[in-house]
Amino acid sequence: MGYVDRVLTELIAKNPAQPEFHQAATEVLNTIKPVIEADSSYEKAALLERLVEPERQIMFRVPWIDDNGNVQVNRGFRVQFNSAIGPYKGGLRFHPSVNLGIIKFLGFEQIFKNSLTGLPIGGGKGGSDFDPKGKSDNEVMRFCQSFMTELYRHIGADTDVPAGDIGVGGREVGYMYGQYKRITGLYEGVLTGKGLTFGGSLVRTEATGYGLVYLVEQMLNDKGMSFKGKTVVISGAGNVAVYAAEKATQLGAKVVSFSDSNGYVYDKDGVDIEYVKDLKFVRRGRLAEYTQKHSNAEYHEGKGVWNIKCDIALPCATQNELNEADAKALVANGCIAVGEGANMPSTLEAIDVFLKGGVLFAPAKAANAGGVATSALEMSQNSERLSWTFDEVDAKLKGIMINICKEMTEQAALYGMKDNFVAGANIAGFKKVAEAMMAQGIV
Numbered sequence: 382m383g384y385v386d387r388v389l390t391e392l393i394a395k396n397p398a399q400p401e402f403h404q405a406a407t408e409v410l411n412t413i414k415p416v417i418e419a420d421s422s423y424e425k426a427a428l429l430e431r432l433v434e435p436e437r438q439i440m441f442r443v444p445w446i447d448d449n450g451n452v453q454v455n456r457g458f459r460v461q462f463n464s465a466i467g468p469y470k471g472g473l474r475f476h477p478s479v480n481l482g483i484i485k486f487l488g489f490e491q492i493f494k495n496s497l498t499g500l501p502i503g504g505g506k507g508g509s510d511f512d513p514k515g516k517s518d519n520e521v522m523r524f525c526q527s528f529m530t531e532l533y534r535h536i537g538a539d540t541d542v543p544a545g546d547i548g549v550g551g552r553e554v555g556y557m558y559g560q561y562k563r564i565t566g567l568y569e570g571v572l573t574g575k576g577l578t579f580g581g582s583l584v585r586t587e588a589t590g591y592g593l594v595y596l597v598e599q600m601l602n603d604k605g606m607s608f609k610g611k612t613v614v615i616s617g618a619g620n621v622a623v624y625a626a627e628k629a630t631q632l633g634a635k636v637v638s639f640s641d642s643n644g645y646v647y648d649k650d651g652v653d654i655e656y657v658k659d660l661k662f663v664r665r666g667r668l669a670e671y672t673q674k675h676s677n678a679e680y681h682e683g684k685g686v687w688n689i690k691c692d693i694a695l696p697c698a699t700q701n702e703l704n705e706a707d708a709k710a711l712v713a714n715g716c717i718a719v720g721e722g723a724n725m726p727s728t729l730e731a732i733d734v735f736l737k738g739g740v741l742f743a744p745a746k747a748a749n750a751g752g753v754a755t756s757a758l759e760m761s762q763n764s765e766r767l768s769w770t771f772d773e774v775d776a777k778l779k780g781i782m783i784n785i786c787k788e789m790t791e792q793a794a795l796y797g798m799k800d801n802f803v804a805g806a807n808i809a810g811f812k813k814v815a816e817a818m819m820a821q822g823i824v
């Protein structure tokens with residue numbers, strides 16, 4: 382058995398019941414095989430064994446009191462996966478599905494994504510099985526304060542800087558920042574995605590969605606195409622989905638769908654983005670309401686968004702939301718490009734269908750790196766005690782996404798896998814981390 386296969390077999394045996402982590406590690410390790418096999422010093426240094434083992438995994442109790450006076454107990458996580466190239470950086474996810482395996486898959490992906498940005502940030506991820514949906518602001522605040530009362534001792538502006546993810550937006554980051562400051566007395570950039578009045582960066586809210594579209598636009602431009610005049614299907618109706626829709630529309634595309642965990646909207650005239658922003662971010666409502674105001678649109682319960690005919694698909698909801706059958710439906714309907722806004726939204730089988738079907742496929746760790754890249758820009762502004770303008774940050778974000786596209790394209794070609802951007806992105810992200818780990822000795 383070769384080195385990569387041995388490490389994967391051991392990983393699966395040692396971490397049972399963590400299928401998402403197995404999936405992410407299998408994808409990365411299999412695609413970097415040519416780099417690993419070309420240099421035996423990696424095996425001698427047990428580089429892969431160290432790479433797949435988090436530096437630190439923290440799990441903790443989060444007790445809080447709901448509005449009825451009942452005590453609730455959730456589980457908190459922070460996985461500090463790899464700090465070879467910088468302090469740990471990665472979001473916090475609050476969703477009932479959260480468990481250690483999911484946080485580990487996200488943290489593992491984050492290592493390579495952060496490396497791809499070209500900025501000095503290591504990989505980490507955290508969260509809780511707390512569900513903010515249906516909770517009052519006071520309940521969310523009490524939960525966030527309790528969560529930070531344990532987390533604060535493990536993080537810091539130069540050690541580990543969490544951000545948002547599913548279920549964690551400006552409101553939650555604000556509550557957590559307030560509690561961190563209250564406990565430590567430090568006014569430092571310990572979280573990103575903060576409000577603009579207390580150290581947040583312009584463009585951070587839009588960054589993941591905008592960055593996704595900048596990268597896909599570049600990938601299309603390289604083939605003589607663009608978003609202009611294209612029909613786009615987007616899943617999700619959260620932070621990433623909404624701002625991806627906004628930028629795609631600005632570039633001349635027509636976005637015809639959004640989805641949430643209950644169902645999806647199909648609006649053949651183009652979705653009303655401002656309406657969805659208000660619905661999801663202000664009123665915290667459900668997409669099912671969309672047709673009350675837009676009688677020409679259709680709302681369907683359940684899955685099915687990938688059966689809509691489109692030129693470009695942008696999955697922006699959650700992991701494994703797009704399977705082999707969905708991928709086949711997209712290819713059969715003439716889809717030319719897929720950009721992953723969510724983390725690992727496509728199953729391994731779906732990716733295979735895209736690559737074999739000649740679909741331009743931008744994998745998550747390249748395509749959605751704009752969020753963490755702009756978080757790193759927020760860290761820089763916090764360190765300088767300065768705020769940059771919207772245009773300044775946006776221009777830097779665009780430059781970073783174009784560079785990532787170039788890197789994933791070049792590395793794929795270098796290893797004889799032209800247009801396989803899954804391999805290209807993994808190899809480009811891996812090389813920098815591997816070099817830093819080798820240089821730093823056995824740690």
Ligand code: NDP
Nearest residue numbers: 546547548589617618619620621641642698699723724752
């Ligand atoms: P939000 O919480 O803002 O939105 C998530 C959206 O996806 C909601 O519409 C939600 O619907 C839907 N969704 C969540 N879980 C499920 C599920 N199990 N089944 C179906 N739909 C679901 O999160 P974000 O937009 O921030 O994150 C979306 C994805 O993008 C995630 O994979 C995240 O890891 C990734 N990402 C986010 C970044 C960021 O900067 N925010 C950066 C990089 C990646 P509902 O309201 O019904 O729950």
